[in-house]
Amino acid sequence: MEALAVRLSGLDPYVDGAIRVIAFYDTLMRRRVDLLALARASAGLAECVAGLRLHGTGRVIRVSPDGRQTSTPPSPASTTVPVTLDEEEIGTVWLERPGAPNPLDEVLLDRLAIAAGAVVERYGPARTTMADPALVELAISSDSDEAARARALRLLGFAVGLPVRVVAVRSQLPLDRIGGLVCPAGPVKAAPLADVGVILAAAVDPSRFPAGVRAGIGAAESPDHSWRQARTALRFTGLREPVVRYDDLGALALLAEIPQDVSRANADVAGITRVAGNPEDLETLDAYCVTGSLRRAADLLHLHHSSVARRIEQIGKTLDIDLGQPTGLMRAGLALTAWRLLDR
Template sequence: MEALAVRLSGLDPYVGGAIRVVAFYDTLMRRRVDLPALARASAGLAECVAGIRVHGTGRSIRVSPDGRDAIAPPAPATTTVPIVLDEEEIGTVWLERGGAVNQLDDVLLDRLALAAAAAVERYGPARTTMADPALVELAIGADTDEAARARALRLLGFAADVPVRVVAVRSRVPLDRIGGLVCPARPVKAAPLADVGVILATTVDAARFPADVRAGIGAADSPDRSWREARTALRFTTPREPVVRHADLGALALLAEVPQEASRDNADVAGIARVAGSPEDLETLDTYCATGSLRRAADLLHLHHSSVARRVEQIGRTLDIDLTDPTGLTRARLALTAWRLLTD
C-alpha cells in the first residue's frame, strides 16, 4: 500500500495523500482504538482541533493537535460529517481549522466517521449516566418500532439480550447522582422528559434512592411497557412511601385506570376531599389506614391513644364510614388512594 501511495503521489499528490489517510485510519481500526484515541490521532494528523460527538451521550470530545483536551471555546466547524451506524445518524465528527480548508479534510473526516461508528458499535457510548433525551424517548416510546428501539438501546449502552428496567422520578436531586446510586454496577442512563426524570437500568436497588425522591419502578419487560408502569407507580408514591414498584401494586394499579370524573363523583372520594381540608385530620387518617391500628397510629403521630380514637371517630362521621370495621377501613384506604391519584 505504501509503495503504491508513493507511485501515485508522483502522478497526483492528492491521490497519494488520500491513500495515506485511508491507511492511517485502517491501522487505527485494526488496533481497536476508542473514541478519545481517535480524536487525538485525528487532531494530530489534521494539525487542528478535531471533535467527536455521539448523540447517545450528549458529550463532545474536542482534542487539540498536541493531544490534549481543547479548552478554548469551540470555533465554527470548518468541515462536518455525520457518524452513521445501521443507516442511522448517531453523531458527528468535525474539524476546527479556522482557516482555509485542506483538500484532504473530506477524506480524513469520512474515515474518522467510519472509525467512530466502529468504535461505538464495539464499545458502546461513554460511561456517563446522562443521555440524550431524544434517544431515551425513542427507547421507551410506545410508537417506536422494535428495530429503532433496539438501535436506541444499543447506542445507550445496553446489550440486546439484557432486560432494561425503567424508573420515573420526581426530585431535585440530580438524575446522574440518583442513577449512580440505584445502579452502581451500570449500565444506567438518565434523561429529563417534560416534568419527569427517566432512568434506564439493568438492575435497580429501591433501597438506595436518596431522601426526598419520588420514584416509580416498572418491571424489566419491554422498555415501553416498563415506562408506562413506572409512570403509574409514580402516581402512587406518597411521603410515607416515596418509592413504589409497579409489581407491588397488584390490583391497586387498576385505580389508575378509573376515569377522573368517576372518581370525583364517588361519595367516599368526595368525603376524603372534605377531610383533606384539615391537614391534621388527613395525616391521622393516612396513618391509621397505613397501620390499621389505633395504638400504632398513636405511636407514629406521637399522640395519646384516646386522642387518635376521637379523631378517627370524627373522621368516620365526616366520611359516613365506620373506620373500626374492616370493610370500612378498606373503603377508606381505596378512597384515600383514589383521591391522591386525582391530585397527582
C-alpha cells in the same frame, strides 16, 4: 474544523507538527484500537507518561514512553483534557511531562480525548449516564416499532437481550446522580422528558434512592410497557412511600385505570377531599389506614392514642364510614388511594 484551524494557526511554528499529530490519531481511530493502545501510542508520541481515567468505572491507564503500563507513583499532570460523550464528562486524559509542557501537548491531548470517547462509544458507553432525550423517548415510546426501539437501546449501550427497567422520577437532584446510585454496576441512562425524569437501567435497587426522590419502577418487560408501569407506580408514591415498584401494586394498579371524573364523583373519594382540608386529619387517617391500629398510628404520629381515637371518630363522621370496622377501614384506604391518584 474551523475551531481546530484557528487553534493551529496560533501555533504558527508548529502547524506542520500539529497536522501530523491529528493525522496520527486519525490513523489510530481508523484501526479501531482500544484504550490501552491509545495510551501506549500517546506516550510514545509525547515521549513521557500518558494517562487516561474513566470516571464511572474508575479505570486508570498510565503508560510510559517505552510502551509499558507504569505503576510508579504518578507525577503531577503537566496538561489535562476532559473526555466527553453525549455532552457528559466521562473521563480525563493527561500527560506527566517533567518541566514545562510542550506547545503540541494540548493538541495531542485534544485528539487523544476525542479518540478515547469514540472507543468508549464503540465498545460500550457503560458508565455514561445522561443521554439524548429523543433517543430515550424512542426507546420507551409505544409508537416505536421493535426495530427502531432495538436500535435506540443499542445506541444507548444496552446489549441485545439485556433486561431493561424503566424508572419515572420526580426530584430536584440531578438525574445522572440518581441513576448512578440505583444502578452502580450495570448500564444506566437518564434523560428528562417533559415534567418527569426517565432512567433506563439493567437493574434497579429501590433501597438506594436518595431522600427527596419520588420514583415509580416498571417491570423488566418491553421498555414501552415498563414506561407505562413506571408512570403508574409514580402516581402511587407519597411521603410515606416515595419509591413504588409496579410489581408490588398488584390489584391496586387497577385504581389507576378508573377515569378521574368517576373517582371524583364517588362519595368516599369526595369525603377524602373534605378531610384533606385539614392536613392533620389527612395525616391521621393515612397513619391509621397504614397501621390498622389506633395505638400503632399514635406511635407513628407521636401522639397519645386517645387523641388519635378522637380524631378518627370525627374523621369517620365526616366520611360517613365506621372506621372501627374492617370494611370501613378498607373503604377509607381505597378512597384515600383513589384521591391521591387525582390530578390536583
